[in-house]
Amino acid sequence: MTDTFKSILLVDDDITLREMYAERLKAEGFQVNTAKDGEEALQMATENHPNIILLDIMMPKINGLDVLKKLKEQTDTKNIPVIVLTALIQDRERMESVTRGADDYIVKSETMPGEVIAKVHALIDKPRTSAGEQPATPSEA
Numbered sequence: 001m002t003d004t005f006k007s008i009l010l011v012d013d014d015i016t017l018r019e020m021y022a023e024r025l026k027a028e029g030f031q032v033n034t035a036k037d038g039e040e041a042l043q044m045a046t047e048n049h050p051n052i053i054l055l056d057i058m059m060p061k062i063n064g065l066d067v068l069k070k071l072k073e074q075t076d077t078k079n080i081p082v083i084v085l086t087a088l089i090q091d092r093e094r095m096e097s098v099t100r101g102a103d104d105y106i107v108k109s110e111t112m113p114g115e116v117i118a119k120v121h122a123l124i125d126k127p128r129t130s131a132g133e134q135p136a137t138p139s140e141a
Contacts, residue, residue: 005031006029006030006031006051006052006124007030007031007032007033007048007050007051007052008025008030008031008032008033008050008051008052008053008054008120008124009033009034009035009041009044009045009048009050009052009053009054010022010025010032010033010034010035010053010054011034011035011036011037011038011040011041011053011054011055011056011059011064011067012034012036012054012056012059012085013036013037013056013058013059013060014056015036017108018034018036020113021054021085021113021116022034024113024114024117025117025120028117028120028121030120033048033050036059036060037059037060037061037062038059038060038061038062038063038064038066038067039061039062040061041053041055041059041062041067042062042067042070042071045071045077045080046074046076046077049076049077049080050080051080051081051124052080052081052082052083052120052123052124053071053080053081053082053083054082054083054085054116054120055067055068055082055083055084055085055102056084056085056086057084057086057088057093057097058086058087058088064084064086065093065096065097065100068082068084068097068100068101068102069100069101071101072100072101078101081103081123081124081126082101082102082103083102083103083104083105083106083116083119083120083123084097084102084104084105084106085106085108085116086105086106086107086108087107087108087109088107089107089109089110093105103123104119104123106119
């Protein structure tokens with residue numbers, strides 16, 4: 001992780017998972033805000049502008065796929081990287097997440113917490129342009 005301060009919005013309706021990931025991420029030096037449903041997630045993302053969002057799909061009020069769609073439609077949140085962290089293993093949800101703008105899709109039961117944190121580090125440290133895209137490498141320019 002770079003020396004700059006990094007914040008994460010962790011969105012999951014499962015309090016046990018939310019607290020476990022929050023503690024692990026705080027131990028890595030991140031500031032962590034949590035939301036328990038999609039409605040709260042949209043409000044917090046708009047107000048706090050986190051550096052990255054970890055987003056569950058199956059949640060009350062507004063599901064994660066709809067949250068993702070709304071985040072990517074809003075000018076002030078569209079460039080925030082989003083990792084979908086879910087129990088859903090179907091290809092349909094994976095494709096829908098990518099189509100709606102997710103940067104990564106992680107199945108909870110297939111991934112250890114340390115691997116999730118490594119993916120957060122990799123994504124949050126990836127250089128981005130003002131439009132939120134990874135800049136071209138010299139060979140692509």
